[in-house]
Amino acid sequence: MKKLHVNVSVNKNELEFLCNPEDTLLDVLRNDLQLTGTKEGCSTGDCGACSVILDKKLVCSCLVLAAEVDGSEIDTIEGMADDNKLHPLQKKFLEHAALQCGICTPGILVAAKALLEKNLNPTEKEIRYWLAGNLCRCTGYDKIIRAVMDAASEMRNENGSNYS
């Protein structure tokens, strides 16, 4: 079968790949681009483990065809830290021990980052609703929510913003 040629920017790197028409973005990220930080969970868009940012929108990469993303910008968990400097969310997840097995963690970090980019002062309820599409079977969610709230607070202070 003839492969499709796709140009894409992943974590600000211009890349190209060949894919089959039925390959998902998740397949290509993990199997072809070796970006295995994005996890495969349910593969039906229910668990959020495969969350990435596609053209500034949070999506499940298991529900995106690789062929669709020609010309798009994608941000994955691998682009979250600034070289060796962890993103405040990553730092707070460690401090709060907001993970156990870790399978859901990349997806939750990507989703939480998308939330804080549009709202740096979310309420606990807003965080819980925003992350409802990210399933975690270990933590009971509470530590995750605390870590996101703490990271948001730190980021507000860093920004020297007027939020309390």
Added chain:
Amino acid sequence: MIFAKPSSEKEAISLLNETSGMTRILSGGTDVLVQMKSGAIEPELIVDIKNIPGIKHIKAVSGGYEIGAAVSGSEFNNYPGLKDFTPGIAEAFDLIGSSQIQGRCTLAGNLCNASPAADTIPALSVSSCFAKIVGPNGFREDLVKNIPTAPGKNSLKKGEFIKSIIIPNRPDYSSDSYIRFTPRSEMDIAVVSAACFITLDKNQLIKDLKISLGAVASTVVHVDGLCDLVMDSKITDELLSKIAMICSSSCKPIDDKRGTIEFRSHVAGVLAKRAMILAHKRAGDKIEKIAR
């Protein structure tokens, strides 16, 4: 499977029309990809419509708002003024899936997927929304409520696809609402749902009432005859009880793990009443706002 991403309507139509096997339109893909992976469908051709000019746009047009077929839930709900214009459609659209699904799911997709429990179909129906459809025989329009014909089936002909949905302008003191019953507050599918559209005059007398019920029959139930019943009345407990009864008896639900026939019919009446109270309140608030 062939993947195509045409850059014009014309090209998309001829691709769809010339393929003999199963074809599917891809915009958000939140239903199509799940169905492909589960083996429920094996399309010969997938047409990604997102390169077609205008298909991703929301436009205020003379007749109302035009919502392109590839506009996602998050784009809709972040568009200034749309939530105020149609709180009912906005809340129905917003209830679909997670933040991740909101980045992709579309009104046209929800409509064509034709689930009996689709959240936006009752909400679009009560607001008399219609679809702009293009195909090999040219352009046509059809009311949203005529598009789903059975679970998973729609009335589009070979080669046709929806390019946009029109939410028509409404009389001054009108509003709408959508509520549903689910065991969980997020990430769930309606066991029963109700959408209401209401128009009042400036003395709070009802001039128009439409109620549609989801997940209580093979397609959305559009409750008939409500307008005559309520014309020029005020909202009273007695009227609400009568409407709840009519709505309950309009249902033809199934028994399944999510709800029994009896439960669904009863809850449909309760939700219809609550949806009407909510839409009535919103329309009433407009009377005050305009008077001020």
